[in-house]
Amino acid sequence: MPSITALRSRVESSLAGRIPAPFAYRDRRVVDTASSGIPEIDLLAGGLPRGGLTEICGPPCSGRTSLLLSALAARTAQAEVCALVDGRDGFDPHAAQAAGVQLEQLLWVRCREMEQALRATDLLLRGGGFGLIAVDLADMAPETVRGVPLNAWFRFRRAIEDTPAILLLLEQESNAKTCASLVLRLDAEPARWLATCEDPGSLRHSWTCLLDGFGVRAEKIHARVQPVKEIVFAGPPWRTAGAADSSGIFQTRTGWSYLNQPKTK
Amino acid sequence: MAFACLHIPDFLVQAVVRSEPALRGRALALVEGTPPLCRVVAASEAAIAAGIELGMAKAQAEQFRGVEIRRRSLEQERNAHAALLDLGGSFSPRLEDTAPDAILLDLAGLDALFGGAETVARQLAQGALGLGLAARVAVAANPEAALHAARAPISGFGFDPDRTTGVQQPDLSGRGFPGVTVIPAGQEAAHLGPLPIGVLGPSAEALETLDRWGVRTCAALAALPVLDLSERLGPEGVRLHEWARGAGRRSLLLAEPALCFEEELTLDYEVAELEPLAFLLSRLLEALCARLAARSLAASALRLRLQLAPMESGQAPGGYEKCLSLPVPLRNSKLLLNLLRLQLQADPPPAPIRAIFLAADPARPRVTQGGFFLPSGPDPETLELTLARLAHLVGESRVGSPQLMDTHRPEAFRMRRFVPGGQAPDRSSQAAPAAREHRSFAAGCKYSPHPSGFRIFRPALPARVEMRAGRPAIVYFHGLRGEVLAASGPWRTSGDWWGKDSWQQDEWDLEIRFAFSGSRRTANPSLQPLQLQQRGPQRGLYRFSYDEIRRVWLVRGVYD
Numbered sequence: 001m002p003s004i005t006a007l008r009s010r011v012e013s014s015l016a017g018r019i020p021a022p023f024a025y026r027d028r029r030v031v032d033t034a035s036s037g038i039p040e041i042d043l044l045a046g047g048l049p050r051g052g053l054t055e056i057c058g059p060p061c062s063g064r065t066s067l068l069l070s071a072l073a074a075r076t077a078q079a080e081v082c083a084l085v086d087g088r089d090g091f092d093p094h095a096a097q098a099a100g101v102q103l104e105q106l107l108w109v110r111c112r113e114m115e116q117a118l119r120a121t122d123l124l125l126r127g128g129g130f131g132l133i134a135v136d137l138a139d140m141a142p143e144t145v146r147g148v149p150l151n152a153w154f155r156f157r158r159a160i161e162d163t164p165a166i167l168l169l170l171e172q173e174s175n176a177k178t179c180a181s182l183v184l185r186l187d188a189e190p191a192r193w194l195a196t197c198e199d200p201g202s203l204r205h206s207w208t209c210l211l212d213g214f215g216v217r218a219e220k221i222h223a224r225v226q227p228v229k230e231i232v233f234a235g236p237p238w239r240t241a242g243a244a245d246s247s248g249i250f251q252t253r254t255g256w257s258y259l260n261q262p263k264t265k
Numbered sequence: 266m267a268f269a270c271l272h273i274p275d276f277l278v279q280a281v282v283r284s285e286p287a288l289r290g291r292a293l294a295l296v297e298g299t300p301p302l303c304r305v306v307a308a309s310e311a312a313i314a315a316g317i318e319l320g321m322a323k324a325q326a327e328q329f330r331g332v333e334i335r336r337r338s339l340e341q342e343r344n345a346h347a348a349l350l351d352l353g354g355s356f357s358p359r360l361e362d363t364a365p366d367a368i369l370l371d372l373a374g375l376d377a378l379f380g381g382a383e384t385v386a387r388q389l390a391q392g393a394l395g396l397g398l399a400a401r402v403a404v405a406a407n408p409e410a411a412l413h414a415a416r417a418p419i420s421g422f423g424f425d426p427d428r429t430t431g432v433q434q435p436d437l438s439g440r441g442f443p444g445v446t447v448i449p450a451g452q453e454a455a456h457l458g459p460l461p462i463g464v465l466g467p468s469a470e471a472l473e474t475l476d477r478w479g480v481r482t483c484a485a486l487a488a489l490p491v492l493d494l495s496e497r498l499g500p501e502g503v504r505l506h507e508w509a510r511g512a513g514r515r516s517l518l519l520a521e522p523a524l525c526f527e528e529e530l531t532l533d534y535e536v537a538e539l540e541p542l543a544f545l546l547s548r549l550l551e552a553l554c555a556r557l558a559a560r561s562l563a564a565s566a567l568r569l570r571l572q573l574a575p576m577e578s579g580q581a582p583g584g585y586e587k588c589l590s591l592p593v594p595l596r597n598s599k600l601l602l603n604l605l606r607l608q609l610q611a612d613p614p615p616a617p618i619r620a621i622f623l624a625a626d627p628a629r630p631r632v633t634q635g636g637f638f639l640p641s642g643p644d645p646e647t648l649e650l651t652l653a654r655l656a657h658l659v660g661e662s663r664v665g666s667p668q669l670m671d672t673h674r675p676e677a678f679r680m681r682r683f684v685p686g687g688q689a690p691d692r693s694s695q696a697a698p699a700a701r702e703h704r705s706f707a708a709g710c711k712y713s714p715h716p717s718g719f720r721i722f723r724p725a726l727p728a729r730v731e732m733r734a735g736r737p738a739i740v741y742f743h744g745l746r747g748e749v750l751a752a753s754g755p756w757r758t759s760g761d762w763w764g765k766d767s768w769q770q771d772e773w774d775l776e777i778r779f780a781f782s783g784s785r786r787t788a789n790p791s792l793q794p795l796q797l798q799q800r801g802p803q804r805g806l807y808r809f810s811y812d813e814i815r816r817v818w819l820v821r822g823v824y825d
Binding site: 037038059060061062063064065066067068069070078079080081089090091092093094095096097098099100103104105106107108109110111112116119120123124126127128129130131138139164188190191193207209210211213214250251252253254255 | 640641642643644647648650651652654655658659663664665666667668669676678680683684685686715716717718719720721722723751753754755774776803804805806822823824825
């Protein structure tokens with residue numbers, strides 16, 4: 001009976017050239033992360049993991065696009081080149097610019113169907129060099145996205161492993177299963193309206209109130225990896241603890257809401 | 266001083282073989298003329314050995330088995346000559362365009378760059394081989410000696426058994442120095458002596474006269490008294506005497522090679538498939554890129570022109586043109602071929618192809634200095650190919666960077682070619698500018714604001730709205746019914762009223778509650794932006810607009 005050492009050296013020599021150091025332990029759990037542009041999300045999840053797939057899921061009007069635009073703004077502000085695979089051509093460049101996205105650093109691929117979106121993602125992953133690749137399938141029917149075979153997500157994950165890129169997937173429900181390094185579920189909080197004049201009854205009239213924004217509750221469903229850095233937030237008004245929490249809330253604001261002081265309805 | 270002559274023997278044959286490398290080493294005869302008067306004008310050594318003779322009729326030449334017959338190609342000769350000039354220009358700026366098959370270079374000052382004369386000569390020969398041309402290079406102290414040594418014809422070759430002289434002795438049956446020859450200064454006469462006087466290019470009368478005298482080699486001509494020679498043959502005799510001694514002195518007529526990078530190929534048989542066309546294009550691209558590399562240039566655009574077979578008999582041949590403009594100058598033949606293939610796949614030629622013309626617009630290669638603190642972006646060459654593949658997948662107009670237009674028209678933007686800039690990251694703050702503005706304003710406010718995202722419905726969804734007290738109360742769209750909980754509006758926008766494309770609309774922001782008993786499906790499964798699975802009431806924030814011109818309600822998008 002050959003010894004363990006002899007067996008190990010035999011396996012290593014037969015795999016030499018194809019798989020370096022097959023028995024070397026690699027700690028996959030500690031990865032580098034990047035800011036999403038929203039401190040509450042960074043506190044909740046430790047940031048968006050580089051070299052991994054992040055799923056942002058939730059129903060319509062749950063804040064997924066707000067999170068996407070913040071992430072694009074944060075990455076393009078760092079001079080990273082980003083790409084957006086738009087599954088149903090729903091991207092609004094005006095809202096993106098208002099959110100701080102530098103449009104000249106953004107490659108927008110306007111797809112018409114799921115097959116195009118998957119192939120475009122594959123091309124971008126193979127091309128490489130992007131800091132963030134966002135695949136927006138939020139407007140696609142859940143059963144259409146559910147029909148994507150699991151090996152497609154696995155292939156995407158393998159393609160982005162060991163690269164500094166972030167792969168962000170927006171959809172209505174989680175589909176990538178264990179292929180995702182991070183899964184966040186978003187839900188909408190009530191909308192906020194503000195009055196354009198001092199009259200207390202002005203909020204009853206449609207022409208004297210403006211949409212101020214809405215809240216987003218984010219829940220961390222799954223995190224496969226441990227971020228390198230931990231953000232500790234201390235103080236009011238929202239958070240007092242760190243990485244152990246699994247949900248958080250952030251508020252969005254519309255572009256014209258700075259005209260007046262906010263008042264809740 | 267040293268001068269190098271780069272000579273392409275059997276230039277007509279080599280020009281054709283350059284475009285068809287498979288013919289190299291094989292018996293090949295070139296014919297020229299209008300049928301039935303086509304005659305052989307050039308032939309390779311193997312064809313000569315097989316019995317082909319110059320001037321033979323084409324029909325006669327076709328009787329020889331194993332001999333390939335091709336038409337002489339002036340385009341190929343032009344391309345080969347241009348490639349030769351590019352190669353010479355990459356070594357020395359002082360070059361003379363002596364003949365279609367020969368160029369002369371002044372090697373002065375090249376020692377520090379390329380090494381000695383022999384090194385330069387070998388690199389020239391190697392460079393010519395890279396361009397698909399087998400060249401002979403001769404170096405001498407004056408241009409005429411170098412030219413004659415390089416152009417001396419070759420058949421056999423014998424070495425001088427007396428190695429002390431170091432002189433290569435050619436076969437007197439007519440062939441000179443193969444490969445690379447370096448004639449040391451002062452030994453020109455010894456090297457040129459055994460060569461036939463035909464290499465000096467005498468006139469027919471002078472050659473006949475010298476032949477009657479029994480003077481057949483350069484050494485014999487050099488031994489004649491120059492005064493008597495001048496009396497019998499005039500200035501030509503003096504000139505020939507000087508060349509025979511290897512003592513000619515003249516300056517080079519400097520040529521400035523034009524920055525013209527073109528390759529042409531006329532096909533013997535029409536090509537109708539993309540794969541064989543791609544094979545031919547790859548050969549032309551390799552030749553173009555090699556010439557660009559020789560001049561330290563790259564291609565900023567590629568122009569492809571195809572001559573097509575006529576659709577019907579009697580019609581003139583058609584044409585097909587494509588221009589591939591590159592945001593970054595490229596010199597990678599494989600990448601350029603992939604880009605051309607994608608274009609041809611998207612828009613294939615309508616008829617079989619008879620001739621191919623490919624030209625490159627030269628530009629200096631882009632040199633970028635990466636910043637130590639800048640994140641690395643996509644490789645320009647890989648990015649160009651990725652963009653071309655994406656354009657082939659979704660359409661050229663649907664890939665790029667959005668650029669907002671300077672107008673108040675809603676959703677006005679254009680797609681422009683994606684060229685990532687190299688700006689430095691904003692180190693003044695880690696957040697995006699808009700978020701910084703939000704924070705600075707919200708300092709002291711209760712909320713931590715972030716811009717609300719908005720998703721557009723393209724095209725906008727038609728809707729029906731029931732108004733109550735001047736505001737929307739119930740809305741119907743996309744098979745859904747919703748109750749309006751809160752409304753903001755109307756906010757009127759209009760513009761371009763002076764033109765035909767005027768617009769005027771009232772916008773509303775509505776908070777809507779939908780009541781579901783289960784998931785809703787529309788008749789058209791492809792239009793399902795509002796597909797919901799959960800039970801119970803659902804809320805959403807939507808932007809509606811009433812188009813005053815068309816008098817319809819539309820759902821523009823949703824806040825997400």
